[in-house]
Amino acid sequence: MAYQAEPSYQLSDYLEKLSGATLRKLYLQPSTSFAIFRQILSPLAQSFVQALLCMPGPIPVSKLDVWVRPDSRRARDYALATLRSLSIVQITGHGKGNPNVVQLSTNFQKSLRRALESGGDHRTFGIPSTSPVDAEITIDSLDKYSTKKWEEILHYVVNSVGGLDDGGSTGAHRSGPAPSVKRLLLEGHLVKARPGTNRMGITKPGFTFLLQKTNAQVWTLLLLWLDMAERAERASGSSSPSVDMLSFLFMLASLQLGRPYDADALTEARRNMLPALIDFGLIYINPRMPRQYYPTRLVTTLTSSISPLRSVSSGFSAIAAGTSDDVSSLGGVSKPSSRQEGIIVETNNRIYAYTRSPLQIAVLSLFTNLESYYPGLVSARLTRESIRRAISFGITADQIISYLGSHAHQEMRNFARDRMIAAVLPPTVVDQIKLWQLENDRITATPGFLFKDFENPDEYLAIANYADEVGVSAWRDDARQMFFAKKHEPIRDFMKSRKKASE
């Protein structure tokens, strides 16, 4: 089996790969700093940033030790490593003797402060439109619109699964996504042309995409799109526009759902991005009023942990049902949809899915044997064959488990909660799925870097321990003095600072 590192389309990975200068440029915009603080950083990292935000100058790194419990050093180092790799904090040493000091990078500090103090005149949170508003456009209608658009894209990916009778069962209503989106999916290797036919086949990244939460799906598509735009720009020789594009996306993410914004106030480059975003269903432009654009729920929840539409499964119909008035009391928390939606997994590997969504049924059919359909209920069975089939498509057991877990029926959650068990799914089923995967898949591949040939044991120990602490170490062999790390950037930085300190 061939193992290759697949390009990761997660926002945090994407940002970590950007150069420090690019990141610092990004942070100039308050809404970007704000969005990154919200979306990427873990609670501990957020707390560090919050504490450092009001510091007038750098403080010694050792001061952080005073804040953090001694047994949480790993968590601290990990958080700091993330902050460093995103160029949010700077840790500088002044040679031997002087302690290392830490401070927020200037741009980030300024921008985030402005965002939190809601001051200044930077206008990076979107300029609202002052023209008259079309009363027909409500949050409901926007939700329906974005749901339809996004469903089309997902359907296109699902229907490209080989061996499944597409078309007929999953709905003949599809016009499919816009050609540009189809091209994007193809270029991003989420689907590929099946040899000999003009039909599309899904790929392994495509399955990963399908089983993600909606939020991650949107980011995957957007980052693919950025990549594509960047390649096109590079081919034509002009400078990389990705910083501005990314800033624009972060700005969109901070807009308010259901309000029109002024398209004329955008720069030309940004205005040119609008058609693509319409194709994704991220914004809506009323054909009668082309100077206003409305953000949809897909984009306003880009930087939140709450899934905007609930993921693939969730019965998109539920969205239309009741998410209109949740803005009033508890902003981010979506209202419940129908009580009956969800998947029940029994210990005997039987699955009952309460759903009417053809999309969810199509996804389930990827890794189960469907047995019977009733109105609003599908029963299916997890078997060795069905799992092996899924694995031959390139779906992993982890994906199946997390899919079942995140779409579990409320009754299953209640059951687990009442018995104080952490796992929602029956452990036997989870283990069985894993075992079925292990039957043909006996190796896990971790792309990374091997570190060896250290100058002395002390150096080895210091660096290997550091790799452990920041959580990049995948394997180590103390006897042979080598270790394997998933990322080399933090280790490189650490080695540099070590060298500097010893000079």
Added chain:
Amino acid sequence: MPTPQDVVDASVHYQGEQTQSTIPSLLSVIIDTNPRAWSALNNTLTLTQAVANALVFTNAHLAGDNANEVSIIAAHCNRAVWLYPTPPRRNTNAEAAQPPLTGNEFPKFAEIKHSVFTSLRELVSETTEADIKSTTTTQISGALTLALTHINKTSISLTTSRGAGYGGGPTTGSGPVATSTDGLPGLNARIVVLSVSDSNPAQYITTMNAVFAAAHSQIPIDTLCLRGNPTFLQQASYLTRGIFIRAKEPQGIVQYLMLGLNRLPPSFEFASETSPNESSGKKGGGRGGTPFLLPNAELVDFRAACFCHRRVIDTGFVCSVCLSIFCEVPSEGECLTCKSKLQLGNYGARPVVA
């Protein structure tokens, strides 16, 4: 190196990619708006500045996660008033309630700022001279009670709405199941008090009732004391495992808030913070897993107020039946609370030294 088959065995169940979801946090800020105290502070810090700084703090909390919420309450000299969210009013037009969007700030921040300053202006203009003369302190117990009821209501609405089938409910992750056994289900709540007044002994019983309710629901009450001597809030922080900070330089309020009162939600788990190959999902001792060291409490003034005259006392009489405290022997030896006939014995007699 273990083979993959070793990883799955009968005793250790696979826990990997179980659904992780975050519990929303609710931050309730109580701002003491006692006019006397603020006029005394006016040279160092005005109320407007303090509120603006408190808003930076609440914004930072909101920035943490989309699901996070804040509520802001003013504890005024004669009543406690909602600043945000404001109760629906009968006679306001919807236009005034919506702040204009400028494109310079996050819409939610603008909404909160607008609401807080509108309500605050209303509160100040409605305050009469008689109100100010009537008391020197503030309605802290009322504000605490409002905050607690709001927290409780939010928690109930969250659990019932989640209970109705919304994916990603609060009890899916491994952590929340363990932590939501006591305290509020589905919600991390905390109360932060910006205090400028002394504690009013007349409110001892009501304040303490609120504090015990908070302690029962595991809601920490953190206090930033800018002025005065809020004895009862000190006890509140002690009892609810909160933080009590006495600000020596009130101008630096934003730093006290952002640094001193910076705390992680108790359900925060190390597993999400550290790398997956490290399985020591240890939880920090009694503090519910927060990796922060909290500032040491200064000496807490534990004195109580008596039930008969609301005096703060060092030594008093305690009813042996209901544990009510009195500063002097109640008339006819009858407990004012439970009406038990009490016998004093030979109070005041010299102890017999053997």
